[in-house]
Amino acid sequence: MYDRIPKALNQSNLCPDYKFVATPGKMDPADPTRQSVDLGMYPTSLAPKRPSNGSHARIDWSNVDIPIECKDAPTDEDPFDDNTPDATPIAEKRKGALGQILSYAELVFRYQQRAHLFIVDFLGDFVRLVRIDHGGLYVTQKFNYKQQGEKVAEFFYRYSRMSAAQRGHDPSAERIPHASPLGLLMKRMAERPENVDERDYIRAAFDASLDAKWPWWCLDVHVLEKEGMAEERRSVRKFLVGKPHFQAPGVAGRATRGYVALPLTDEGVVGGSFVYLKDAWRVDRQGIEREGAVLQELNSLGIKYVPTLVCHGDIPGQVTKSQDLWKTYHPKEEECPLKRHQHYRLVVEEVGKPLDQFKDGVELVLALACCIDAHQAAHKAGIIHRDISAGNILLWYDAEEGWQGMLNDWELSKRLPADEAAPGGRQPDRTGTWQFMSAHALNDRFRAIIVPDELESFFHVLLFFAIRYLPHNCPDSAVGKFLHLYFDDFTDGVGQFNCGQMKYFAMRTRQIDLALLAGGRDKAKAEIKAVEPLRFHMPGSSEEHPIQRIITTILGWLAAYYALDAIQKGGQDSANNAKSSATRKTAEVTRARSAWTKRHDKESADVAPGSSTRPITPTAPGERSKSQPPTPPYADAEKIMTHDAIIALFTHELKQEDWPEEDKGMDKRPKKGYQPPKDPVADDSKLTTQLMETSGGSKRKRKTDPNPSTPKKKRSRT
Numbered sequence: 098m099y100d101r102i103p104k105a106l107n108q109s110n111l112c113p114d115y116k117f118v119a120t121p122g123k124m125d126p127a128d129p130t131r132q133s134v135d136l137g138m139y140p141t142s143l144a145p146k147r148p149s150n151g152s153h154a155r156i157d158w159s160n161v162d163i164p165i166e167c168k169d170a171p172t173d174e175d176p177f178d179d180n181t182p183d184a185t186p187i188a189e190k191r192k193g194a195l196g197q198i199l200s201y202a203e204l205v206f207r208y209q210q211r212a213h214l215f216i217v218d219f220l221g222d223f224v225r226l227v228r229i230d231h232g233g234l235y236v237t238q239k240f241n242y243k244q245q246g247e248k249v250a251e252f253f254y255r256y257s258r259m260s261a262a263q264r265g266h267d268p269s270a271e272r273i274p275h276a277s278p279l280g281l282l283m284k285r286m287a288e289r290p291e292n293v294d295e296r297d298y299i300r301a302a303f304d305a306s307l308d309a310k311w312p313w314w315c316l317d318v319h320v321l322e323k324e325g326m327a328e329e330r331r332s333v334r335k336f337l338v339g340k341p342h343f344q345a346p347g348v349a350g351r352a353t354r355g356y357v358a359l360p361l362t363d364e365g366v367v368g369g370s371f372v373y374l375k376d377a378w379r380v381d382r383q384g385i386e387r388e389g390a391v392l393q394e395l396n397s398l399g400i401k402y403v404p405t406l407v408c409h410g411d412i413p414g415q416v417t418k419s420q421d422l423w424k425t426y427h428p429k430e431e432e433c434p435l436k437r438h439q440h441y442r443l444v445v446e447e448v449g450k451p452l453d454q455f456k457d458g459v460e461l462v463l464a465l466a467c468c469i470d471a472h473q474a475a476h477k478a479g480i481i482h483r484d485i486s487a488g489n490i491l492l493w494y495d496a497e498e499g500w501q502g503m504l505n506d507w508e509l510s511k512r513l514p515a516d517e518a519a520p521g522g523r524q525p526d527r528t529g530t531w532q533f534m535s536a537h538a539l540n541d542r543f544r545a546i547i548v549p550d551e552l553e554s555f556f557h558v559l560l561f562f563a564i565r566y567l568p569h570n571c572p573d574s575a576v577g578k579f580l581h582l583y584f585d586d587f588t589d590g591v592g593q594f595n596c597g598q599m600k601y602f603a604m605r606t607r608q609i610d611l612a613l614l615a616g617g618r619d620k621a622k623a624e625i626k627a628v629e630p631l632r633f634h635m636p637g638s639s640e641e642h643p644i645q646r647i648i649t650t651i652l653g654w655l656a657a658y659y660a661l662d663a664i665q666k667g668g669q670d671s672a673n674n675a676k677s678s679a680t681r682k683t684a685e686v687t688r689a690r691s692a693w694t695k696r697h698d699k700e701s702a703d704v705a706p707g708s709s710t711r712p713i714t715p716t717a718p719g720e721r722s723k724s725q726p727p728t729p730p731y732a733d734a735e736k737i738m739t740h741d742a743i744i745a746l747f748t749h750e751l752k753q754e755d756w757p758e759e760d761k762g763m764d765k766r767p768k769k770g771y772q773p774p775k776d777p778v779a780d781d782s783k784l785t786t787q788l789m790e791t792s793g794g795s796k797r798k799r800k801t802d803p804n805p806s807t808p809k810k811k812r813s814r815t
Contacts, residue, residue, distance in 0.1 A: 210270035232417030306339030449491025464502030485554035
């Protein structure tokens with residue numbers, strides 16, 4: 098098939114400007130996944146050449162127009178099943194074949210600027226034609242191409258005569274040859290000046306994006322403008338970009354990509370300093386605002402620690418079509434499960450860097466404090482973020498105040514109703530980042546996100562980075578398992594996935610139990626009982642780290658808040674009551690820390706970690722006390738219902754002088770992710786011993802990860 102199919106198609110002259118090339122087993126050097134599709138249709142001038150030794154050519158994901166897969170078995174390896182609803186595969190081999198098709202689609206979307214694409218799948222004497230966009234896919238029934246060859250011939254004939262936009266290419270993106278004048282201009286702008294300052298990380302990021310193996314682009318942003326009562330008109334602004342700084346995995350969904358970008362004028366010269374460009378397929382549904390419109394309002398209100406809008410706009414004519422065809426085949430269904438996505442671009446002034454590049458524990462806490470402050474200000478303006486996660490909190494350098502936090506990615510934000518706790522969502526499912534969503538939200542997909550959920554998410558982000566980089570009593574070898582159980586894990590609920598046990602128990606019991614890491618088998622039960630909860634300590638000492646005070650206090654507030662669940666359900670609550678030498682001197686306090694504490698000094702005057710203010714009556718979340726004071730553990734629940742207490746807590750702790758220097762160690766998250774042990778019993782016994790032997794701490798010298806990365810965003814599908 099590798100030889101006969103390309104030969105037949107090339108000799109037929111059906112597609113005079115295209116060439117069919119066999120590329121089985123020959124990987125694209127730019128692709129770290131090392132995948133290759135069997136055949137490909139390419140523009141003739143861009144078709145990969147076959148080596149002189151007679152071997153097959155290499156796949157080129159940045160230029161292939163149609164990936165073509167070949168299988169011997171017409172049934173076992175068919176990605177679809179015509180006998181099931183929506184042709185959904187059930188057999189494992191079929192599922193694997195569908196996964197392969199989707200991985201090819203993901204690579205085409207990754208390396209090209211595409212709105213949709215076609216894939217041809219040959220299955221023995223049969224074939225299927227597939228169309229994929231970010232809303233979904235549809236596929237022909239399987240037919241015998243030896244008996245009905247005119248169908249395949251007509252498809253390729255028509256496809257080769259369509260415009261680039263009709264074939265799925267994005268006309269608002271122009272590819273920039275690396276050696277062209279614009280390509281050379283990009284290289285010159287990436288050169289570092291002699292006087293390097295704190296902000297040079299932006300130029301370094303742009304330089305890193307100029308990957309010689311990756312395509313570079315000039316992207317258009319279509320800016321909507323209104324002039325009085327006149328009709329809307331669009332202006333176009335251009336930006337030069339290299340390899341994406343961030344690229345969301347998968348095919349379906351928003352397919353977000355982020356770039357460090359250079360503005361380009363109509364005259365072909367640089368029109369300003371570096372900016373950040375976000376390219377996404379936003380959900381186009383009534384009631385969902387464009388992210389740029391939200392930022393524009395936040396900017397007009399003078400809210401700090403949020404990005405500053407430069408421009409934004411939809412790309413004309415680029416909307417997913419899969420959801421429309423679904424309605425044709427399901428006329429009796431009222432709600433289509435496929436979402437309409439509109440291609441959209443947004444540009445902001447600030448180019449941040451990932452939060453995992455924080456210098457030390459105090460800078461991590463300060464960055465989170467800044468973002469909680471921004472969240473509070475936006476909430477007062479009637480907007481709630483709804484996607485607090487590790488990837489949406491950035492570090493940004495301010496010339497006057499130094500490094501601070503920035504709350505990014507407002508695309509899932511929502512206007513608050515008159516009654517904030519009112520039910521009802523704008524989408525038929527829950528969207529957010531699973532690892533950082535509150536336990537309440539994970540256990541109730543219809544829950545309207547409110548302030549306590551968001552503040553809990555900030556806590557999860559703090560824990561996520563602290564467990565990876567700061568000293569604590571959890572063995573380094575167990576951190577991968579901890580991250581899996583606390584952030585990624587789930588329980589199988591009724592008709593949906595629910596919160597994992599480790600996170601849920603932490604919210605209920607006000608402590609993070611490391612015993613769950615050892616599995617709790619009979620052989621180890623006695624030893625596991627002696628293991629203390631997670632504790633953060635000073636480098637090289639068993640003395641408590643300042644971040645532990647923050648974690649302990651917030652956990653207490655969250656446990657009090659979750660204790661209200663039983664009251665709301667009319668039941669009984671089951672939760673029960675329950676100086677280092679390396680300290681930072683006053684003279685070494687950073688400008689950013691000083692600016693923050695001065696601005697919030699009054700709020701933190703009477704706050705002490707773990708203390709309670711006046712007791713409150715347990716009521717529904719968001720409501721104030723109306724009756725007699727309750728008994729613990731409810732007294733602190735009110736503190737997690739608004740931003741005031743947590744901002745006061747962070748401010749109080751940032752003013753303390755016992756923050757250690759160089760407390761950030763190497764990333765303890767396994768580079769290849771958490772791998773379940775082959776012998777779980779032996780692993781649990783060994784891990785229990787490690788847990789009991791590391792209640793103190795070991796001194797870690799601060800090292801810098803030369804290639805830090807942000808966690809992949811994992812969206813909830815429940």
